[in-house]
Amino acid sequence: MNAKKILVTGGAGYIGAHTVVELIQSGYSPVILDNFSQSDNTLLRGIERIVNTAPVFYKGDCTDTDFLKDVFRKEKSIQGVMHFAAFKSVGESVEKPLDYYRNNVGSLVSLIQVMEECDVHDLIYSSSCTVYGQPDLIPVDETALFKKAESPYGTTKQVCEHILEDLYIARHKLRMVSLRYFNPIGAHPSGNIGEIPLGTPNNLVPLLRRRQPESGINWWFLEMIIRHQMVRAYVITSMWWIYQRHMSGHWNI
Numbered sequence: 001m002n003a004k005k006i007l008v009t010g011g012a013g014y015i016g017a018h019t020v021v022e023l024i025q026s027g028y029s030p031v032i033l034d035n036f037s038q039s040d041n042t043l044l045r046g047i048e049r050i051v052n053t054a055p056v057f058y059k060g061d062c063t064d065t066d067f068l069k070d071v072f073r074k075e076k077s078i079q080g081v082m083h084f085a086a087f088k089s090v091g092e093s094v095e096k097p098l099d100y101y102r103n104n105v106g107s108l109v110s111l112i113q114v115m116e117e118c119d120v121h122d123l124i125y126s127s128s129c130t131v132y133g134q135p136d137l138i139p140v141d142e143t144a145l146f147k148k149a150e151s152p153y154g155t156t157k158q159v160c161e162h163i164l165e166d167l168y169i170a171r172h173k174l175r176m177v178s179l180r181y182f183n184p185i186g187a188h189p190s191g192n193i194g195e196i197p198l199g200t201p202n203n204l205v206p207l208l209r210r211r212q213p214e215s216g217i218n219w220w221f222l223e224m225i226i227r228h229q230m231v232r233a234y235v236i237t238s239m240w241w242i243y244q245r246h247m248s249g250h251w252n253i
């Protein structure tokens, strides 16, 4: 029996690369799509070292519907999509809001349009805890309403969730899950893939590591946090658990 093909947008990035490894090791057949705007082929090579085979990869942009159609056509039997491709820097989004709306919202709209045309209806969307703005209660759970987002990046995530909700209400065939990541950190135990941002890191751990490699920061403590929040357990397992149960909705992870 052929393995199920899953399109992984942004699969050359941090969370996407870990997902690709988990998919392959769980018997799926991921197809990676990335434009390398925030990455290069480092994590693709890392994936290859872990699974002993080069992952299927297409270089191109998620906002480009012709390119997307081409990938769906060439791959023929894609059954679902995990959409990670996005810009994610809160600070940069304040300076360049239009880039963020064009890339993050534009990618989702193009992707869904092509999925519809190609009769693919299952989507896992990478949302963020930023959708909550400044919540009234901490810890925040999924019943909390969206407050005003604190950056254009946060607004793009809210808009994308609204788009998915509207499609669901319209009795669209789309079956979707939004996962609101808080602060996934960690690396694959093999050390072959991890968070390797281009330019200035946007997330806490790579920023600390790059800014203060010789500092007195207790890296042992950080490593402990990393182990306990290992991406594998924290993101991937919950993602696939939800996907396999064919649910629609949104979850904090």
Ligand SMILES: NC(=O)c1ccc[n+]([C@@H]2O[C@H](COP(=O)([O-])OP(=O)(O)OC[C@H]3O[C@@H](n4cnc5c(N)ncnc54)[C@H](O)[C@@H]3O)[C@@H](O)[C@H]2O)c1
Residues within 6 Å of the ligand: 009, 010, 011, 012, 013, 014, 015, 016, 033, 034, 035, 036, 037, 038, 039, 060, 061, 062, 063, 083, 084, 085, 086, 087, 088, 103, 107, 126, 127, 128, 129, 180, 181, 182, 183, 184, 203
């Ligand atoms: N890492 C976190 O802490 C965190 C927290 C909350 C939400 N998220 C969300 O999870 C997703 C993945 O995050 P990540 O940490 O892996 O980011 P990342 O920057 O490591 O990976 C994103 C990948 O998407 C690619 N990409 C961006 N725009 C694209 C486009 N238009 N077409 C094709 N490829 C494109 C980039 O080149 C990059 O490889 C993002 O949607 C992000 O907003 C991440």
